Amino acid sequence: MEKIELLKSSCIPLPIEDVDTDQIIPARFLKATTKEGFGENLFRDWRYNRDETPKGDFVLNNSIYGGRILVAGKNFGCGSSREHAAWAIHDYGIRVIISSFFADIFKGNALNNGLLPITVDDSFLDHLFKEIEKDPNVEVEVSVPAQKVTILSTGESRSFELDPYKKMCLINGYDDIDYLLSLKDKIQAFELSKT
C-alpha cells in the first residue's frame, strides 16, 4: 500500500450528497480482474455523454479545478461494497477525500488503499466549498501524524479522527493482512477453543 503522511494540494469540489459507488464506478466497468486502470472510468456517467464526449458541466472536465483532494457532500460512497470505487479514485490521482460523512464500507476500503477519508463538521465543509468557489487554486494541507486539515488561505483548520492502528498503517504503508497473518497462533487457538 502507498504511504500517505503529508499532503498539500488544491481541491476538486463535488457538492453533492449521497454519492453512491455506482456513480463512482458503474457496474459495467467491474469486469476487470486486476486493480489497475479504473481511474479512466471514474464517475463515468457524470463525466461523459453516451457518445463518449465529455460533459462540460462536470467538475472533472473543468480545467480550473484539479488536485489530489476531493471535497464531497455528506454520505459519500454509499451503496455497493465494490472496492473498485476506492481503486478508481486512487488511480485517478486523488489521495484524500473530505466530507462531513462517509459510508462505512467505502471508508474501510479507502483506508485499505492509502486513500484517506477525512470527516469534518458541516460548517467546515461549507466553508471549504465556499473558499474553493472563490478561488479554485486554494490549497488544503493534510497532516496524517497531526490528524489535522488546514485551509491555507484562511488558516482555518480542524483535527480529524483516525484509528491509531489505521494511522500507523497509512504512515508506513502497511496493510491489515500482514498484521492478521502475524496472529496465526491466536487464530488457531481460537478455533480449538470452539470445537
Place this chain on the structure above:
Amino acid sequence: MGKTLFEKVWEAHVVDSVEGGMEVLYIDQHLIHEVTSPQAFQGLRDRKISVARPQRTLATADHNVPTKDQHLPIREELSRKQVQKLVENCDEFGVTLYGLGHPYQGIVHVIGPELGITQPGMTIVCGDSHTSTHGAFGAIAFGIGTSQVEQVLATQCLLLSRPKKMRINVEGKLAKGVLAKDIILYIISKLTAAGGTGYFIEYAGSAIRDLSMEGRMTICNMSIEMGARGGMIAPDKTTFDYVEGREFAPKGEAFEKAKDYWSTLYSDEDAQFDKEYHFKAEDIEPMLTYGTNPGMGIKVTDSIPSGSADQGETSFKKALTYMGLHSGEHLVGHGINYVFIGSCTNSRIEDLRLVAEFIKGKKVAQNVNAMVVPGSQQVRKQARAEGLDQIFIEAGFDFREAGCSACLGMNEDKVPAGEYCVSTSNRNFEGRQGPGARTILASPLMAAVTAIEGKIVDIREYL
C-alpha cells in the same frame, strides 16, 4: 447489564483486540463471487500464501452471468473471462464453486440460506453489500471490500471496529397487500439513506416476528440502503423450522444441540441500544421510490415531496431531473414499460408464488417488458415443479435462469436509457439498471400489478 443479540454473536467471535479499539473477528462462513474476488486471489498469489480455511469459503457466479442460455459460453468477452477466472481461482485454491450449470448456482444471498449454510449465531461475510440478508437468521452478516476478501481468504479473520447498536421495532399487523418490502422501504424513507451508518441494526417487534424467513431476508437485505453495516433478527421457531433439514444444516442430535445454543440468541431485556426507533405496521402502505436513492420513498397514495430533510436542494433536484419527475406529482397512473422481478431482495420461491398467484389468468400489458428472474437454480426448479413457470409464460413474462440480472446493469439484462422500471430490487441509483435507466423500487405485488396494468396502480384495489 444484559447483552444485545449483536453483542452475543460478536463477542463469541473475537479472537483478539488491537490497541485503539479494533478487534479481530473470526469469520465462520465466507461467500465469494466472480466480481469482487479475482484481485483478492491475485493478492494471495503475490504473497505466496494459500487460502487458510478453504472449507469455510463457498463460491458462486451470479453478478456477471447471463440469465438466458446459460449452457452456452458467455457471449461478452470480459464477462466470460471474469467468470472463467473464478473457476480457475477456486480450482487452484481448493474452494468449492457452485458455478454456471451447477444445480446449486444462484445469487449468493439466495443460495446460502436455501442450502442451510446460513445459520443462527454465525459470522458471515461476502464481497457484496447485501450480505446483510443473512442477518435474518440471527447471524452477523455484512458486506466487505476486496482487500477484506483477501484478509478472510488468508486468515479467516477480519480487523474491524465494532459498530454501534440500533433497534428498530415494528409492532402490529400489516394490511393486505403490504409486504416485507414495504416495511423496509418505509423504514428507509423515514431514516434516510444515511440513517443507519455506523450502526448494526436489530429488527424486532410483532410485525417482524410474524414474517416468514423469506420476508425477514428482504428486510435485512436492505439494511445497507440506510447505510447500516447489517441488520439481524433474533432466531425463533420460524428460523429453526426453516433451517432444519436443509442440505448443510446440522442433522439429528447436532441440530438439537445447535438449536439449544441458537435459542439463547436474543437481546436481553436490560440490553442497551445506542439508538431505538418504533414504527406501527398499520401506518405502512405499499411503497414506491421516486428518486435516486432508496431513502427517497413514498407511500403509493402520497405525492412526491418538494424536498428532503437530509439532502441539499442541488442533490434533490438532480435526482428528480434524472427521474423525469416533479414535486407534487403522484406516481399512480404513471406509465411503465419495464418490470423486473428478481434480485437478492425478492427472487425467492415465496416471491414467485405470490406474483404467480396474482397474475394467474391475467396478461402483461402490451407496453410492458416484464421479466421474472429466480434467485437460484433451486428456486427455478421449485417454480417449475409447481407450474409457476407456465403461469408466468402464459401471462407474457420472460421467465429466466438464475442470476443478479437487471438489478445492477452489469450483465446483459439492462433497462434502456430514459425508461422507467418498477423493480423488486434494492437500489434506484442513477444508472443502476443501465445507463440512463429510471428505477422505481417496489414490492413483488406492486411490480406484478404494474406489469398487468402497464402503469402504476395501488395493489390494494386489486386484491
